[in-house]
Amino acid sequence: MNLDIELVHKLQIMREWFLIHQASDKVIYIIGFLIFMSLLVVLLAKRFHVPIVVGYVFLGIALSVNIIEWLPFLSEEAKEWYAFTTESFDYIATFALAFIAFTIGSELSVKILRSLGKKIIYIAILEATGAFIIVALATFAITKTLYLSLVLGAIASATAPAATVMVLKEYNAEGLLTSMILAIVGIDDAIALIIFSLVEPLALGLYLGQGDISIVHALVAPTIEIGGSILAGLLIGYFSQKFISNMEDKTKKILTLVSTIVGGSAIAIFLHLSPLITNMFIGFAYRNFARKNLGIAEYMETLTVPLYALFFILAGTEIRLDSIASAGFLILAFVYTIARVIGKVGGASLGAHLSDAPEKIKKYVGLGLLPQSGVAIALAYTVQKHFIGGESSLTVFNNIPLSDNVGLLVFNTLLFTAALTEVFGPLATKYAITKAGEIGEH
Structure with a gap:
């Protein structure tokens, strides 16, 4: 009291x-x-x-x-x-990612997923695990610190959909490669969340010098979170699209759409679910349960222009130049970035070859999976909160010092590399859809 x-x-x-x-x-x-x-x-x-x-x-x-x-x-x-x-503008990122997730889900029709079939599964799993393995090995080679390498590798598996989706929308991209990229970034975060949820408790135990790993925390908890998010998204999306399908008034449609997406995020946060996965499946329900074209694409495009602008500008302001000036930090960030690109592009290409995907998928799909912010930064926040109280004396190549604060080091690495990938990632996506001949009129 x-x-x-x-x-x-x-x-x-x-x-x-x-x-x-x-x-x-x-x-x-x-x-x-x-x-x-x-x-x-x-x-x-x-x-x-x-x-x-x-x-x-x-x-x-x-x-x-x-x-x-x-x-x-x-x-x-x-x-x-x-x-x-x-x-104090964290809520803008939450709103922007909610609308982005909805957009991704609304692009995923069951027909497209069936036509792409095992190709999506092969590519999504191998590009995510490829980034995890290559980044973990590369950072361990220069730091000799297993717990740091594990969390960096786990976070590297995530792909930020925002920049990629925005580029595809800006250039009105359509075609097999575009559909494949949208499908993969849509399920990538679920895979990344599973990898992180399995790896982070192990890394934290090593950091704190504890050997006990809870199987509930490592396996059951993320399964419940992902499954609950999917179920919540499908239920909210089903009833919302059913409600909006009987409307013709523009004002009612817009308010229903916004309240569904923002309300979906609120419900997910309250229930400790993933707002991103929840809204992705709300969009999926809109696309696949609706019996007619709901006519919301134009509303979404107009509503999100200022929101996306603020989101990406504020993402850039997060960079702290004074924390990235050391030689050790720059070496770690450079190795992390290069290893992640190799893992993403190489893993995606391998998955495309194993699933016998068309040639343009083999060549270019990995180039649409490079941006990293949003979910990855949220995971880095988690590391920053959990990795306190242990002993740490970190170096690169055994003699170049790094920050003693592991959580802050991981967070700054993610902010810095996310800014880099938010710059060259969209350029790579544009190059891929140009070479694949999928750019429309804009």
Whole structure:
């Protein structure tokens, strides 16, 4: 009871502080500025034929807290407000990933999945496990630290759908390769979650010097989470599409769509499920249970333009230049990035060959699986929270020092490499669909 009263008192103090300092005004200033800058990015990207998402990420890096701190014309108070406000925008990433997951699911028809068949299973499993194995081996070779290599390898298995989906939409890509990429990024996060959930307890036990690994935590928990997310998504999606199919009014359709996606995320979070997998299967239900075209594609495209712009810009602002300046960190990040590209592209190509996929799938499917943010960064957050209290003296090549804080090292590595892949990943995706002849009019 005393704790509740104390918490209420603290919340009242925070509320008064936010009102006195007009915190909401600062949020409006920054969002307004970022939206305006995103317009300039679009104009430049169109002029120079560069994927828009690349421009968003570069803008975010240019507006990172470290860069802003160097500006002499801003007061210390303004700099602190900027840092505080940009770091409080986590909900934008949650919303953006929810809409992205829905978009992926809505592209996956049962007919397409049946036609692609075992090809998807082979490619998805081998590209994810390929990244895990190659990154784990490569980072262990230079750090000689098994627990660090295991968590980096597990996180490397994840592919961020956001940048890839945005490029495919921007260039109106259609065809077998496009369908294959969308299908793979759609199920990749489920595979990555399974790998991470199996590996992280083992790595944590090694880090803390404990040998006991709970089979419930390592196997049953992720199975329940993934299965529950799929079931929740299918149920929500089924009833939502049934409800929206009887509507003709645009306003009702938009509000139903938004409340379904955002509400699906809220339900998933409340039930400790995956919002990303839940919304992916909501979209899947929309695509496969609806008896007619629901006419929501145009609404989705319009609704998500500013949301995606803010998401990618804010992802770029997460980079902390002062934490990536050491030689040891740069070596680790470089090895991680190269090993992950080899694992993803090599694993996808191997899966395509084993499943006797068409030639353009063998050549180019791996190039659409390189971006990494979203789920990977969320997993890195998990590592940062769990990996505390153990002994750590980390080096690269036995003599170049790394950060002693394992959790922070993993998180910074993911932020840095995610920014890199958010830049060259979309370029690789554009190259793949161009070579495959699947770019439409735009």
